Amino acid sequence: MRVGLILMEALGGLRRNISMVISVVLVTFVSLTFVGAAILMQGQISTMRDYWTERAQVAVYMCSPVTDTEKTPTCIDGEATEEQVEQVQSELEGPALNALITDFRFETKAEAYDKLLDQLGDEQASVLTEDQMFQSFWITLKDPSQSQVIVEAFSGVNGVEEVLDQLQYLDPLFSALTVATYIAVGIAVLMLIAAVLLIATTIRLSAYARRKEIGIMRLVGASNRFIQTPFVLEGVFAAFLGSALASAAVIAGTHFGVEGYLKGRVPFITTWVSMQDAIIVVPILIAIGVILAALSAGFAIRRWLRT
Structure with missing residues (x-):
């Protein structure tokens, strides 16, 4: 009640x-x-x-034929040579960096050009040729917070135009x-x-x-x-x-x-x-x-x- x-x-x-x-x-x-x-x-x-964060990668772009050598001292000799590409790969496979890396892949000029065609279409991508593309290494880290180690390891190396950490854009x-x-x-x-x-x-x-x-x-x-x-x-x-x-x-x-x-x-x-x-x-x-x-x-x- x-x-x-x-x-x-x-x-x-x-x-x-x-x-x-x-x-x-x-x-x-x-x-x-x-x-x-x-x-x-x-x-x-x-x-x-x-x-x-789990999928962010570090990209190491090798010097290309269209690189501005005046603004990029590491590309003063022009396009990266096979020896310079192999040097970067050996560094990635070495014990110092390999412990931080889950895996990496090398992207050739042909692969980079095919990706550009997929993104922009044949008409817009036609202003560039396959020979003008970058060769690059795409690196996946075990701990993405360690990306600065990779950036410092390849910044200033001959044949490397730029090292980009995708996390800096996110x-x-x-x-x-x-x-x-x-x-x-x-x-x-x-x-x-x-x-x-x-x-x-x-x-x-x-x-x-x-x-x-x-x-x-x-x-x-x-x-x-x-x-x-x-x-x-x-x-x-x-x-x-x-x-x-x-x-x-x-x-x-x-x-x-x-x-x-x-x-x-x-x-x-x-x-x-x-x-x-x-x-x-x-x-x-x-x-x-x-x-x-x-x-x-x-x-x-x-x-x-x-x-």
Whole structure:
């Protein structure tokens, strides 16, 4: 009976403050949607970083006939000779570097030209000839963080025009995505603060509107806990609705936005967050919404009852 009475009081409060309840639901929905998006975005960044880090290679480009010898002292004698190519290969096979390398492959001019044709097509690639292509070594490391060792080993070696670490091109991308995640988190925090303040204000207004009822309950000996519980449930219920809407938005965004749209249009990214990741986020969002609402409502009504 007491549980039923508490629930009736909570539902009555929700009906009397329907406009404020809708505001709480909407603010909670928007803020927790940002939280869920930030969690999934950070998961996507981590997944992409792990995937590309494992596959990132170091490329050692040998001097070619079109190398600018004035700007590249190591190519002063022109195209790399067979002896210079063999020297680089022997260094890679030697004990000093081989311990760091998973494998490496040598790309001939013909292979480089075929790759160019695949990427640009026959018409655009026709401005270059096979003889103008680079010979190169593509090196996969056991630990990609050791790529600087390879870069230092071949920088300045005669016959080597350039040593490129693919990770140096990925780091700015990951940094930009991380900044975007921080921005989303910052917006979410501000919106959550707004939701907490709005819940507290709603509960205090509701308590003020029912001050006569509260006074009667005190006179008949009702405990503070009994008086507080309906108000806390009002805030929790409104926040739960907002959390449920945010969870639905996160799941819909993952299903339609990531799996339905991005996967088919961004082929160079092969690892995406999945529906399973989105489902894992759902209880986190609901827990955040309910806990913050309970704490905010409980604190607000306790302060009001003491005044």
